[in-house]
Amino acid sequence: MRRYGKNPDEDDVRVRPNRKGNRPRTNIRPKHEDASEGLVLTVDRGRLTVLIDDRTITAMKARELGRKSAVVGDRVAVVGDLSGAKDTLARIVRVEPRTSTLRRTADDDDPYERVVVANADQLAIVTALADPEPRPRLIDRCLVAAYDAGLDPLLVLTKSDLAPADTLLASYGALGVPYLVTNRDELADGSAADRVRERLAGRMTAFVGHSGVGKTTLVNALVPERRRATGHVNAHTGRGRHTTTSALALPLPGDTGWVIDTPGVRSFGLHHVDPARVVLAFPDLVPGTEGCPRACSHDEPDCALDEWVAEGHADPARLYSLRRLLATRERREGD
Numbered sequence: 455m456r457r458y459g460k461n462p463d464e465d466d467v468r469v470r471p472n473r474k475g476n477r478p479r480t481n482i483r484p485k486h487e488d489a490s491e492g493l494v495l496t497v498d499r500g501r502l503t504v505l506i507d508d509r510t511i512t513a514m515k516a517r518e519l520g521r522k523s524a525v526v527g528d529r530v531a532v533v534g535d536l537s538g539a540k541d542t543l544a545r546i547v548r549v550e551p552r553t554s555t556l557r558r559t560a561d562d563d564d565p566y567e568r569v570v571v572a573n574a575d576q577l578a579i580v581t582a583l584a585d586p587e588p589r590p591r592l593i594d595r596c597l598v599a600a601y602d603a604g605l606d607p608l609l610v611l612t613k614s615d616l617a618p619a620d621t622l623l624a625s626y627g628a629l630g631v632p633y634l635v636t637n638r639d640e641l642a643d644g645s646a647a648d649r650v651r652e653r654l655a656g657r658m659t660a661f662v663g664h665s666g667v668g669k670t671t672l673v674n675a676l677v678p679e680r681r682r683a684t685g686h687v688n689a690h691t692g693r694g695r696h697t698t699t700s701a702l703a704l705p706l707p708g709d710t711g712w713v714i715d716t717p718g719v720r721s722f723g724l725h726h727v728d729p730a731r732v733v734l735a736f737p738d739l740v741p742g743t744e745g746c747p748r749a750c751s752h753d754e755p756d757c758a759l760d761e762w763v764a765e766g767h768a769d770p771a772r773l774y775s776l777r778r779l780l781a782t783r784e785r786r787e788g789d
């Protein structure tokens with residue numbers, strides 16, 4: 455099941471032991487009406503950097519938030535010392551309801567969900583065409599996670615100076631996912647950043663992908679005044695070095711949107727994903743699901759889509775793409 459944020463009213467009810475047993479009591483503390491609204495830019499060992507107006511302050515979760523966490527992209531209410539002066543620490547008293555929650559699990563069998571980012575509306579799936587080798591399975595998994603969370607995917611293929619993009623693009627054609635291809639020369643002359651920026655305008659975009667694919671390199675090209683460290687890909691293993699260790703939201707110059715650089719992932723587990731939501735990313739197929747059995751995964755023998763597509767209502771390549779995405783959950787990353 456998909457878990458949305460709790461009813462905010464529940465947060466005001468706390469359980470305290472007393473002699474008559476545990477009984478919920480209403481919290482009569484003031485509701486922090488004077489709190490300031492901010493945006494979480496990064497989280498580092500329990501310390502959150504929050505942007506309030508044009509100041510960044512350091513804050514930590516107030517105890518009353520309990521296990522509820524605030525992640526990059528969250529809108530939060532903050533009280534306390536908001537001056538941003540050195541060694542001050544404000545308190546986050548509320549996390550506002552999210553417009554989206556991008557989650558992943560360590561693998562498909564692991565129910566423990568981590569929230570990658572909150573409130574993003576676009577997911578840039580960054581894949582190098584070589585060095586490290588592209589792994590379409592991870593792309594498929596990120597696509598499923600994006601569709602499940604209601605984010606628009608954008609495929610960013612980097613390092614086309616090292617290998618061509620055609621084979622990879624051919625296999626994603628039927629999905630209709632927008633894509634961009636970048637390379638070293640275009641990074642140097644600024645044209646890569648210009649093309650990527652067009653796609654980011656007015657949106658909050660999270661960059662995800664394996665370590666070493668060039669996420670931070672791209673983000674640096676987009677926001678040059680906030681240069682972050684980039685790493686080299688190990689020549690022997692072909693792997694990145696996990697240079698970026700925490701997610702960071704950065705405003706695009708001229709207030710034209712936000713990019714969130716994230717640490718490289720080894721896998722993108724989909725334990726939390728509901729297959730019934732994945733089909734929603736295929737609006738041309740949705741009418742064909744009317745004849746499906748209850749709670750159809752759309753990847754089972756009784757699924758009505760096969761017959762419906764065979765009758766000519768939609769392109770069979772689209773059904774094939776949907777099935778490939780649905781099947782990615784059952785398969786191991788390395789398959």
Ligand SMILES: Nc1nc2c(ncn2[C@@H]2O[C@H](COP(=O)(O)OP(=O)(O)OP(=O)(O)O)[C@@H](O)[C@H]2O)c(=O)[nH]1
Nearest residue numbers: 613665666667668669670671684685696697698718
């Ligand atoms: N040849 C080539 N190299 C690139 C390109 N883009 C990035 N690189 C190189 O790829 C390496 C890794 O880049 P990073 O930006 O650190 O990769 P990352 O995805 O942020 O990696 P993590 O932070 O570890 O997740 C660096 O040596 C970059 O210079 C490209 O278009 N062509």
Ligand SMILES: [Mg+2]
Nearest residue numbers: 669670697698
């Ligand atoms: Mg990085």
Ligand SMILES: [Zn+2]
Nearest residue numbers: 746750752757
């Ligand atoms: Zn079905």
